[in-house]
Amino acid sequence: MKIRKMTVTAFLVALAIIFHYIESFIPVIVPGFHLGLANVISLFALFYMGWSYYLSVLFLRVILVGLMFTGFGTTFMLSLGGATLSCALTLLLFFFTKTSIYGVSAVSAFSHVLGQILVYIWIVNTSYMMIYLPLLSVLGVASGLILAYLTAYIIKVLPNFDNMQSVRRKNRS
Numbered sequence: 001m002k003i004r005k006m007t008v009t010a011f012l013v014a015l016a017i018i019f020h021y022i023e024s025f026i027p028v029i030v031p032g033f034h035l036g037l038a039n040v041i042s043l044f045a046l047f048y049m050g051w052s053y054y055l056s057v058l059f060l061r062v063i064l065v066g067l068m069f070t071g072f073g074t075t076f077m078l079s080l081g082g083a084t085l086s087c088a089l090t091l092l093l094f095f096f097t098k099t100s101i102y103g104v105s106a107v108s109a110f111s112h113v114l115g116q117i118l119v120y121i122w123i124v125n126t127s128y129m130m131i132y133l134p135l136l137s138v139l140g141v142a143s144g145l146i147l148a149y150l151t152a153y154i155i156k157v158l159p160n161f162d163n164m165q166s167v168r169r170k171n172r173s
Contacts, residue, residue, distance in 0.1 A: 008049070009056045016041035016061040017068070024069075032116075032132065033139050036109065036147060043108075043151040047101050049161050051091060058083055074123060078116045085115030101155075102148045109144030110137050 016038040023037045038061060046054035062083050066076040089111040093099045099107070113136045117129045 005053075009053060009060070012041050012045055012053065012057045013060045013064065016057055017064055020061070020065055021069070030135065030139060033136055033143075035143050036112070036140075039105075039108070039144075040147050040151050040154075043101065043105055043148060044154060046090070046094060046104075047151065048155050048158065051094065054090075055087065058087055077123065078119050081119030082112035082114075082116040085118070086112040100148075101152050102145055105144040105148035105151070106141045107144075109140040109147075113137050113140040 019037040019041060023034055026035065028034065042054055042058045042061070045057045062076075062079050066072050066079070070076055070079070086108045090104055090108045093104050093107055113133065117133055117136070120129050121127050
């Protein structure tokens with residue numbers, strides 16, 4: 001079971017990194033805003049496979065993107081801050097409420113923006129970035145809702161994750 005989990009996690013992390021890389025080619029209309037395409041994979045991991053996959057995919061993606069593309073400077077700190085706050089609130093909603101994938105994704109997107117802005121304020125020691133919070137929050141929540149729709153559709157068309165072993169056996173014959 002451990003090898004299966006590691007393999008699936010590695011595949012999802014690789015897919016999330018590819019999505020992150022593809023997103024880097026999309027022109028940025030509003031400075032500081034990205035669609036967050038890799039979050040489709042994180043949401044998928046949480047709602048289709050469980051919280052441990054979600055944690056692994058989220059933080060391994062942040063670390064490996066830092067290692068491969070951005071380095072471990074300011075961009076990494078912003079990403080890690082956003083991911084940490086987003087992860088905390090996402091898991092609280094996931095475990096203690098009956099919030100849908102749309103609500104979880106919207107809160108996750110907002111908290112990611114808030115986490116990044118708080119880290120930025122901590123780094124530069126000024127609070128002027130709070131002026132930018134409303135615009136980035138609206139864009140982030142809208143993006144989160146779109147990504148939740150895509151993730152919900154993917155989950156809907158796939159068989160239950162717990163039954164994947166029996167699906168593989170049927171396909172071999």
